[in-house]
Amino acid sequence: MAGESYPHLKLDIIPLKLPYSATGGDDKRQDVPAVKNRRAHSRSLARDLDQIIAAKGRLHDKELPEEEAGVHLTAFARTAAGIQASGALMDVLSIKGEGKDQRVNLFIRSDRIDEAKKRLDRYADFEANADEKVRKPWSFPFFEAAERLAPTKLTDLWTDRIELFPKKSSSQAEWEVWVRADAANRVRGFAGRYGVFCELGQADFPSVSMIRVRASADDLQSFVDASSAVLELRACSSLTLLALNMKASAQRALADGLVSKISAPRAVAPAVCILDTGVMASHPLLAPALDAGDCLTLNDAWDKHGWDPHGTRVAGLVLYRDLERLIEKPRQTRLDVRLESVVVLRPPTGLRSSLESIGEVVAAVGLIEAGRARPRVFCLAFSDYRGLNDGVPTKLSGSVDQLAWGHNGVQRLFCVAAGNLSDDPLLVSGYSARNDASGIGSPGQALNALTVGGCTFIEEHPLGGQLLCPAGDISVTSRTSTSWTLRRRSIKPDLVFEAGNVGQVDGEDACESLAELNPLTTNASPRMLLGTLGETSAATGSVSGMAGRLMARYPDYWPETIRGLLIHSSDWTPAMVERGFGDNEEKKREHILSMFGWGAPDESMASDSASNRLTLVAQSSLVPFKEDGRSNALNECAYHPLPWPETALRGLGDTEVELRVTLSYFVQPDMRAPSARRHADYPSHRLHFDLKGPDDDDLDAARRQNRAFRGIRSASPPRRSEARWRLGSTLRERGTVHHDVWTGPASELARQNALRIAPRGGWWRDAPVYAGVPVRYALIVSLRTPESAQDIYQETRTRVAAIGSRLSIPLLEPYVIQPVPIST
Template sequence: MADTRLPLLRGRITTVDTYEAPQGGGGVPPAMPSLDPKAHRTTLLQQLDAITQQVKARAEIARDELAKREIVAVRPAPNAQLAPDQLDDSRADARLVGVMPDSGTVVLDVANADLEYLRKKLDAFADDAKVKTRTAKDGTVTTQRGNERAIAPVGSIGLAELEDLGGAQLRAEALPADGPCWFEIGCRGGYRNPAEDTNNSRAQIARQIHRLGASQKLDEFLGPEQLYFFVRLTRAQLDELRKATDCIYEVELAPQPLRDLKLLDDLSTKDVADFALEQPHENAPSVVVLDTGIATGHPLLKSAILTATTAGPEIPSPEDTYGHGTKMAGLALYRDVGAAVERGSADATHWLQSSRLLIAPGYGTAADENYEKWPVLTERAVRSAEDADPRPRNRAFVLAVTRSMQDPPLDGIAPTLWSQAVDQLAFRGGYGRLMIVSAGNARDAQWLALAEQHPQLQLSEKIHQPAQASNALTVGAFTARVELPNDKDYAEARVVATKPGGISPYTSTGLVGNEWPIKPDVVIEGGNLAIFGTLTDSTVPTLSALTTSHRHTHGSPIGLMSMTSEASARAARLAAHIWSLEPKLRPETVRGLIVHSASWTKAMVGDFPGLNDRLQACGYGVPSERLASECAQGVATIVVEDSMPNAVIEEEPKKTPPKRATTKTTERKVRRKVKLYRLPLPESLLSDADPDVELRVTLSYFTEPNKFGRRTYNGLDLKWDMQGPQESADAFIQRINALKRPTGADGKRLKIEKAKSFDWDVGIERRSRGTVQSDRWRGKMSALVGDKLIAIVPVLGWWDQRKALKWQDMKFSLVVSVFGPGVYAAIKSKVEVEATIPVEV
């Protein structure tokens, strides 16, 4: 049979231009406190002198032999906001650590306790000869003192205390006076910093823990700019540890114990010993299941198992003795396990890899006392799968082991080291890795209550960590399974989700607030729940999925699975399917295509008429396998893969020409870039009927995370915007790029009349919160034709504060689909031609 599939179209960025954000990058600067400059200088100098005296008065044996530096806290004055970029100095080896979110305190890591560079800033601030006066056209006179932004907002300066470095939970929690607690401490080091920093911190912490008599195996996690340890100490011991070392940047309570996973009972079925599974080709993609291992001898799986490894020596074997991983593997390999069993054979289109992350919930590495290992174990599980198969291969990693964030003290706290680990793994040094994480299941103790108010009460069940990771493809669950078996045993039962296409009663939902990305990203089939009076049953065959069981050697090769584990396994299979058809796509593109292809069902729109509630419960909706992997006669999907620099250096003419002919006429300037794609939609598509069309645009990228003070900061963010139906190309460019706006006689940019983009379903503010940003519009063909521009612009993050990283590039993928009569034929030739034209710079 001939292959009738129409492959995805591959486009290219049309134009690259210099860019400046219209808002100037930061809005109105914070107001400076009104104070006496000389008195302010005197007060702060006394505090700097006190730091020097404290350090000199320290006994020689008070600190670790490797502790040579100081951690300093610069605290803001009341109602003032510090300028952290003004408080460090690379020449003086004074490093900015970060800003504590709740207090606004700036933490510095300094080599010299005298802080001579700050003393010079204080002198300049108090020097009346260095005051600059400006008079505006309206006669308003403003003055600015030397180093005013750095010094005026400072309330106090001192050696950092535990209160300065402690997170919100540590400050809020009433800890036992002498009882040990698990703490998470962030130290100098990280993979972005010299290895000696990491080794120095590791040696200090290990030695001082031993000195305190609290010897324990130190589990650690390596972030980009910090090394994290999990330690069990009393509060007094923790403060002693801080005083004895010079490397502790932040301290917080470690999260609460891992909640148990609830799994379904196995279901026996026919013997499949003679099942024939044809192997995939050697370069086929793989799904890597990070779970309880895999039954390597299972007849429905063994021919497709490429590797089976463990996350580390704590786990004795890759064999699944619990069952969850084997059930995940069956759904990750097969679209329909039952149909394959009936046929007695199947052709595998992709490989399976298993990396055993835990033996069983609550046991071994998953035990409460080992929670601190989860970020490290997840990273090791990923790397062990890659090391076992060194061939370059497209891999979709799927993690359905999650942990509730609704048990105190994690209620409302989103970023954790586990979520940062997932974000780092996905970023992969800029190369990208597809990490698929289940949103987590609703708490089983709440099932009856949820059943009575389904689906609205589902909004109270919040996603689990690490599913809040921005770079992850987070998968929730919906269900089309609403029929109970026609059996007298179920005569008194009822299903919770009664409408096909509604969200599953098992699923958890996104976090509330403007700072969080849209999560879950998508929802996939995850089954339904049955209620018998006051009893719940999650094992009803018609409400669950048939899958493989680890008990195949005991005569039970088939079992049941549902919940968000099923949904995430199916998402991994979808990713592998896309790669099997389009093997050259980047990981961020595959994630983008899955989100791009998603739509809300009628039940979702009816159950959640409010957009915010619908996004929290359903994300972007249910993905379409066909739309995610191919075009059709009435659908054209264009994929653009490119990269964005954080900043570039450009030579620009000097404002004032030099007087000497030998002097350079140009100067070096730091500039940003905007990248534009011109969607080729010709006027020939217009007809008297002016047909209805749909437009979808999705931007996907993996950003580098950096956690500090219980917040995760991104190295660089991006966002997109599109030329509106009534907007000219020049007006659009001026709207998004301040450098392109006209200037008056005085050289200042003039105000412009702003047009608007399309009337999007989600809107730019909501969609721009995450690293996959998708939106849809429906209207008439006449509003869309005319080769509209789509802009991708940088939103600066922590890379911009690090000189060594300021020039980093980050990959991104843009996916655009147009639905309408004749669009594929009209767009295809134009896209292919434009892909050969040099990019306009």
């Protein structure tokens, strides 16, 4: 069920005072028709299991880690109702097909086989019981739904085109093996004993790692039999190299073939405005989304269609989330966003740098907005390295902050590059110390911008050589905020994305830059339509495209919300976690944040909820300050009850679940504050969130660290620990996006069903004119539970629809000043 996608739930309740009582799952699966003779069916399944065990030949390989020793098997569905897999007895690795064609790939540990046989016996005994209301034995739904069990074959795990499956079982071949993220290191530890040789590097995601291996099908089958780690298999490819080596005529034919399958964006689609060197509007892969009239320039002497290919290459990454995959598997595709372009970087003349005009961002925004009113994302895939690069706001970063805040009433989302190292030649030695020492350039320190750094998941050298960057780690030239003297004021970069890799020259301390080690994109040449782009320019283009697609998916979401969703979906890879440096956990995580921000985004998670992953989005506002004599004082907080599926969470007991909270807001900058060393007063205001504790009632949660509630009760609110938070308040409350992840027992989270948003100081505190002025914020909260028969999303949606616009919380009603306003 977790594979089904739903739109996020938007909450318009003011304030959110939602008691929630789940009544159980909304299971839409068909009932499995009863087996007529359960004793015979049990014997048949038991024979299948014995044959699988006998075929394996050994159950207790003492050299294997205990959690890897066991039997790999595939269950075939008996009816169109499919299979209800037993996660407690067997690990569900993957599921293929639907209905009667469904196959479930499983792994049962050696020490659970005897229990499986006992459960089969109890299942058979249920046949003699005439009263069907008697409680069914453990694993009954699985045995009832499974027609037969068989050894898992490689073709069961294969998810690529079947014609790509290696044809000779005894010949060496290259495979892309998808394994559980937590098992990647163990896999490398014992794969060689089965004749499976893992190449260096891997692509790490929160739940899966992809390892490239060389093995025969026979040896890989033995490896699969031995380990629960393998989830699926795919073919290895070098499509980028193939595309780049094509002749111009072949590239043109390839592009023309794609164009025939591409539909232009809708007229009302949001746009990504690329502020760069110009974009080639006639490019066949860009033309469906780019009108020539939307290509502008700040100076008529500059070629608005691209005096340099950089802007066109950025555009391809904005428009296509994976051009390489689209070329490999052409399909009918409607583009979700439009493109716009303003040339803001001047062509070099003499000794003048092309970065001379980057201060013209304000003019560029005004120019494009004067032409057409539409929702848009601004993409700035360049940086200015002049200055100290130490995090102090600059004119450019301050301009970005002000434009995002909306000094003319329009909030804007800017995606900006963290910037690149300029070392030439680039050496192998010193990676990643150079990244730590090189501060993010302007405007990457802008608090309101989404600052994008670079990582890489590219692990295939086109010539079979050694790559420098491990998969999932920092890209070789990506700048960080590790060296910032003001890094404690914000978290930058906000996130990281694919920025390419480099090779190592054998026997030398030198890096080899190869085009094939960068993402495939469009090129500004009528002859060669395809090219590549790397570094943080590529990462920023890709993330800008994600932001635009989210705007298309949710047209009523604010720019603050779109930024929040991308960060909310991000996570650290194991390679990123290994970069943590410091003498305690907090310092290690601070170092990770300074290199990677909150990690690499997952566009599917940012875009959709699922049956076991519920995301709630609230867009609201509060008035942070009230007049108090000659200055202002803090005014109000907003209390958000969370519509948890409480009964379901309590039913899960000590099962670990995950809560994610993201608070995103823009601030009005005060450019005077840095020069006056009042760095804390650069933002107009600050906000923070506080989750209700497991032992709190609503009044406890509202009065914690709140002097306005002094004397309401004699006892202090119960003490709470931040031990279950990944970051904790000290780290997360920096900048204008506060994101954290809580993990713990479901029964404990069920009691933490409310969240408070409260203000803190900024330069508005000393400006009476801002007393009573509301500020906007986006609150994103998601709950992730293990896959189960319960659909927490559907139940929550039904509950929210029935609630109305406001609920009362009796403990707090006497103290409510007014409803929390929602800005239009």
